Amino acid sequence: MIEVAGLSKRFGQTLAVDSLDFRVEAGTITGFLGPNGAGKTTTLRVLLGLAHPSAGSATIMGRRYRDLDQPAKRVGAVLEASNVHPGRSGRNHLLVLAAAADVPASRVDEVLALVELAAVSRKRTKTYSLGMRQRLGLAAALLGDPEVLILDEPANGLDPQGIRWLRDLLRALAAEGRTVLVSSHVLAEVAQTVDEVVIIHRGRFVAHSTTAELAARASSAVRVRSPEAQRLGELLAAERIAVTPIDADSLSASTTAARIGEVAAANGIVLYELVTEVATLEETFLELTGGETVA
């Protein structure tokens, strides 16, 4: 449904997207994840024909966005929430877009009701909160009743209640058989909504898996405290177990508690503490992306 192939995008000296490849199958909700500056927005803007790729291609239903017949009726997109004229009312903003996309004006009131903005729709958008502008953007994306939805950080500016509302809406839209690609720099925002995740970092592909696989991949580590932590570490390393020293008398090893107990017993090492730590989904994400998720 969505195919990104060998996509690169260079801005001057910076390679914002570097030979990126991934596919999104029809009917799935896919999270497009990566830290801020990973190249998510750039990838989506190329996919939507707003930016030109330096190399490679990004297509929807086998075609470039601009080559689709009536693209706004097939693909809905939410990009920056601030892309509205401050002096125009939300309703008029949608009427303008509906006219351009050849969507009947009656559809405007339907989508306004759907995103719960009907009450303020005749007010000028400069009076809107960021959350309201996000909803307006979502309304614009839904105007053409598209089968594909592409959303860039739609949860930005939404309060926890709004995020929950968005999650329910996305689930409902996907349940209708639509394909949804939603980007975020916080896995937790989308983890409960998406079926699959595509993770990128510094413009490069990192991982593509189902959310369940990602959870299974969450590496568990064992924290050990021992007066002979250093010797234990060397012995474990000799067994090809990844070891990270924590301080003088403790370390973390990527294995099971049982294995460490066996190694310690076989070498007569005293253990003071042995704790299995299961990484959360978020930690796995952080690990994959080098820990750079801070906004």
Place this chain on the structure above:
Amino acid sequence: MSALFRSEFLKLRTTRTAVVLASGLFAITAVAVAAVLVFTADFTVSDQADLPATASFALLFSILFGILVMTGEFRHGTATPTFLASPKREQVLAAKTLAAVVGGMVLALVSLAIVYVFSVAWLLASGHELHLFDPDPLRTSLALTAAAAIWGALGVGIGAVVRSQVGAIVGALVWFLIVEGLVGVIWDDVGPYLPGAAIGAVFDATDELSSWGGAAVSTGYALAFCLAGTLLVSRRDIT
């Protein structure tokens, strides 16, 4: 294409920009024509034939209008939803050019209507014979309307090339109010063919340019900027 034009027309109706610009023009035109009427002692046939040119403030406002139609999209970031709704950017620019052409004509026609209403009232009240509807002043009015249409298109072209709203407006004003005059003095053989001089020739023929000549040269400028602007807007990334 007609859908895109409807969308552009709706854009103009749903913000205050066009109304504010038009109100400013009509106020200036009213003051200007009132001043001309008050300070003209006699109204000969040729004096009356010059009156429609008082509406020529509409030209500068048409170019500003065209610039605003185009650069507003970049200034407010609405270029993104606009080009998502219709990714064939050259069609959007064509619709904008058409909107600015129509807008320029409306600005000129209403300005002319103000000039005519004021003038007819004044002439009748002061007991002069009316020559405002002779072929000459009517031809001037028609030419002025055509000139405003051409400059509306030129404004869209300039806006598409420059993109920055302030940059395009300041650039256009500096050119027409200062630079063009200087260039004309330094190279006096190109002076009559520069944009400001050429548009003037459309409704007030010069030795170098007839009405049609002025229209041809002005249309050339508008076409050049619109084509360059379309090329640039299509090639550049929308941010």
